[in-house]
Structures are given as C-alpha cells and as structure tokens.
Amino acid sequence: MATATIPITFSKNPGATLAPDSYTDVDYSEKLRLWEEVKADIRFPDYMRGCYECGICVAACPSARFYDFSPRKIAQAAAREDVELIYEQMNDDVWQCSQCFSCDRCPRQNSPGGLITILREVAVKNGLASSREALEGYGRVVYKIMTTGTQVSPDMLQPDAFPDWGPDVRDVSENLDLWRRAVPPETLHTTSTSWEVSQETLIELYLIWYYSDVMDMIEEVDEGLHMIILDVMEEALEDAGYEL
Template sequence: MVSYFSLLKQDIRFIEGLNACMNCGVCTAICPAAAYFDYDPRKICQDIQTKDNSTIESILKSDDIWMCGQCLSCKTRCPRDNTPGYIIQVLRKVSQKTGLFVHSSLGRQQLQIKRTIGHSILETGYCVHPKLVKPELHPEQGPVWEWVLENGEELYKQCGSNYYKPGEGGVRKIDENTLSELHSIFEETGAMELFDDIEKGMEKHHQSKAKHAERE
C-alpha cells in the first residue's frame, strides 16, 4: 500500500512547510479563502501530522486543497514558521500524480486549467493570451470576449500593444527559441509529466463512469 505521507515528504516544499504545527489556528484566521469558503488550513496541517493514510487520502480526494489562493499570508503569520500554502502545493501535486484529484469537483477542473493556461504558456509564452480565451468558458463576461476576439488586432493596437506580431511590446509574438526554452523548462521540472498525469487521470475517470453507466 502506498504511503501518502512518504510521498509528501519527498517534496522539499513539504519539508519546509511543516516544521512544528501547534494547531494555534493563526493560519486560518489570516487566510482569505477561509473567510469565504468552508476551508481550514489549520485542520489540514493537524490531519497531515497524524500520518494516517486514510485521513491523508481523504484530503487528497477533497475540494479543500483546491480552495487555497496561494497568497501565502499563512507564511507571514505562523509563529512556528510553518507554511500551509506550501503543504497545499504538495498535496495538489500528489493528488494529481495518484489520480485522486478526480474525486473532487474542484480537482477535476485542473484538466481545463491545464488545457487553457498550461497550453497557452507553451503555445504563446503567455499564461492567458487573448487569442486562446474561449468565450464559452466565461459566460460572466457576456459578449465582451467574443468582441475582443473579432476586433483584437485593432483594439490592442489602440492600446499600444504589438498584437501577436514579432518585435517589442505587450502581447507580442514570442519567438520560437524562447518557446523552445519554455518547453525544456517544463520537461526538466516535471510539468509535462504532471500534465500527462492529469490527462490520464481524467481519462480513467471517464472510462470508470462509462462502465458504471453500462452496468446500470
């Protein structure tokens, strides 16, 4: 049986993030996410320290680890120099590597994030490039994004940007050498492997749902 605590310990962020939590709750008190969601970084740290496999597995399957905004306010206030935000980073990675993220509705959103922001970085060099924004994913914007996509070149020209063209300026076209370097960075850091894990995890999830539907 896999030891989830052992997997967590393999990441330097976990080692630096959990030194000696005394369960004081300062991290939860300062956490912006805790103010809006049913999210408690103090409890996550407390549960992780039990090293109980089933407890940690339930955390890896939960929505909780996807609620953190990574502002790291927790790091600035912890009296024992813990960083719950780092712990969340590692929990997310282990959840993705083990495929447990598919049990969470927020976790399953990682596929869309990977296919939008992740692909945008590799294809354009930008986290969010206007040309890759899908209006159907942002209904709250109304018709704005569709209009931007149709009139982008003229619009960004008026804003002083070099809209997806070689040279200097905002939203300029990133050269192939730079994009190649980005690909290399993603390969060397394991990001591409993690992308594959997300795709495979969701594929297995869909296959499992299909088989379950057939049995019914």
C-alpha cells in the first residue's frame, strides 16, 4: 500500500500564515524589522490589546463594504504577530482604509484604524513601493496643505489617480467653473484655499513639520515634492527670523 507523503513547511515565524507566493523576494529579517518598528510606536499598546476575532470592526467598516478589505484580519495578524501576513497587508491592504475610525467600537478596545495608521507610517518611512503608488495621486493635496496650511480645494481632483471614484469625477473636474456657479455654498467659490490661515499659524506648522520626521516621510515617497515644499518652508522660516 502506497504511503502518502505529507508536506511539512517550517516557518521562521511560528504564528505565520503561509503565503508562499507573496513577497518571497523580501527577507524575513526585513519584514521582522518593520514589524518591530510598528510595535515600538508609542501608540501601539493603546491600539492593539489582542483580538476576539468577533468581526464587529468589519461590520462597522465602510471600506469593507466596497473593497476586499477587513480590519479584523489586520488586527488578527497583529495580535498573532504574523510577520509575513503583516508585511503583505502593509503593502496590499492598509491603503484601502478611509481612516474613519468607526472600528473603534471594538469590544477589546482596539483601534484597528489606529493600527493601520501606524502600519501606513512605517510603510511610508521605509519607502515601500506600495506607499509610493498609493500616495501618487495626493501630490497636489500634500503640496497645498503643506504650503498654505489649509486643506484641498475642488480644482485638485485628479481623476486618473482615483478610478474608484467613478466616471462623474472626470466630468466634475473638467467643468468645475460651471459646477461652482451652479452650486451656491460660499466655500465652493474659491479654488485657491478653503479658508485663510494666519502667517503665525503657518510658521508654527512649518516649524513642526520641519523639526519632526514629516519631511523625511515625504522625501521617501516623492523627492521632487519634498524639494519644492522644503524651499517654500525654509524661505518662510528664514523670513520670519529663524536660523535653520
């Protein structure tokens, strides 16, 4: 009688979900290094306390309705310290989250959305290709916020970068003047900024961004954008009397 051979696969990570075709070109030690960076974040113990795998976060999550995405799987992978799966999620999944924090109703008092924030930041700081791709369409948004201190205006829609917004976004962006005349709210009458930010506030924001690692993160994902913002920022700070 023939004896069946049972394949046995050993993983360096005992809790790992085996994903043999996924990111095998990246060393386990590199994936572990990124996971250690996530865990070292000061917010991590508040965002991740274990997981009941109850799925309440999925039921509350708007992104889970539209994408192949589950905050439960991400929380579960973190609770099990599944380094391989976490690396995969850091590349493929975390950018589907809309950061609404509806998942904060977790009975275990986790914040899957907060955990995803950390995973994204680590992905950006380490220049993962997925983070560059995910943030490609936000160049103008980041530039606007970081040079004026205020948020986006409607003329910054980039339809090519957001195919999931549907066909209407192209029509809206191409005929923005018409839409602006048709829609009465005051805030839609401007294309430059949504409200005025005082110079004092702007300088304060520049100082925070300049001396924190925010600029390093931008450099990792877009060197050109980093250079432009840095120029604007340094000139304003020097004009305000700061020696950099």
